[in-house]
Amino acid sequence: MAPWGYSKENGPATWHKDCPIANTGVRQSPIDLITTGQTCAKYDSNLKPVIVSYPAFSEATFLNNGHSVQFQPSAGNLSELSGGPLTKKYKFEQFHFHWGNNDSEGSEHRVNGKMYPAELHLVHWNSESPNFSSFQEAVGSNDPHALCVLGFFLKVGAENASLKPITDLLSKVKNAGSSVSFPGKFDLKAVLPETLTDYYTYDGSLTTPPLAECVKWIVFKEPIEVSTAQMEAFRAVDDGHGKPITGNYRPPCPLHTRTVAASFK
Numbered sequence: 001m002a003p004w005g006y007s008k009e010n011g012p013a014t015w016h017k018d019c020p021i022a023n024t025g026v027r028q029s030p031i032d033l034i035t036t037g038q039t040c041a042k043y044d045s046n047l048k049p050v051i052v053s054y055p056a057f058s059e060a061t062f063l064n065n066g067h068s069v070q071f072q073p074s075a076g077n078l079s080e081l082s083g084g085p086l087t088k089k090y091k092f093e094q095f096h097f098h099w100g101n102n103d104s105e106g107s108e109h110r111v112n113g114k115m116y117p118a119e120l121h122l123v124h125w126n127s128e129s130p131n132f133s134s135f136q137e138a139v140g141s142n143d144p145h146a147l148c149v150l151g152f153f154l155k156v157g158a159e160n161a162s163l164k165p166i167t168d169l170l171s172k173v174k175n176a177g178s179s180v181s182f183p184g185k186f187d188l189k190a191v192l193p194e195t196l197t198d199y200y201t202y203d204g205s206l207t208t209p210p211l212a213e214c215v216k217w218i219v220f221k222e223p224i225e226v227s228t229a230q231m232e233a234f235r236a237v238d239d240g241h242g243k244p245i246t247g248n249y250r251p252p253c254p255l256h257t258r259t260v261a262a263s264f265k
């Protein structure tokens, strides 16, 4: 089978062929985050702010893998995540984005059915587990919280100066499979809202094959602003079949018996 993607021929509705968990899994991601009514997110006063320690990355690769663009620092990076719903410390692995070809679609998670134009995923793995000692092993470990992904919605507004080094690099990785070593330092902390207090959290999966059900998801309520020009820069990145990547987002999956917790009222 052709490698998975987001077209009619290889998109989310076909992934079950190589990845049965797509249809049989009961903790698949993304989901629609419902804030009122029966199955809505439930306020949990025990949920603490998320704590990130992201010293500026000095060595990293920026890659177009044909289904997203990904920023991956060298293995030595010391960036860590803790707090929030987590009981362990997590190591930063990479960040990447999901986006649409217009401002009314693009995010993977939705809020009461509303999609944002894009979503940023900061991927981490549990560095304190005795069962694995790398990201790859964590994904394959069957540990329900082997990974923690922080999701941030992007919305169109003012130019985001902190993300400019990334959006300015998109033209350099236009072709699928191309990568560049990131020039200089990148301060990821500056991209995020100061306070990481208001978020939804639930147990889910990778949103792309192998769709492993090993992710503690933390999706922040407050979107990050980017300019129209910055959004357009994502939409010019190619998918390896001579077309721009437009709509590299999976539709929402059934909640099943899961509950979503909210750290805010």
Ligand SMILES: NS(=O)(=O)c1ccc(C(=O)NCc2cccc(F)c2F)cc1
Residues within 6 Å of the ligand: 121, 123, 135, 136, 139, 140, 149, 205, 206, 207, 208, 209, 210, 212
């Ligand atoms: N969108 S998301 O945040 O849910 C997500 C995060 C990471 C990956 C990933 O690393 N895939 C490649 C990969 C690498 C090593 C081992 C794997 F199993 C694997 F899928 C996929 C989806």
Ligand SMILES: [Zn+2]
Residues within 6 Å of the ligand: 096, 097, 098, 121, 207
């Ligand atoms: Zn993602």
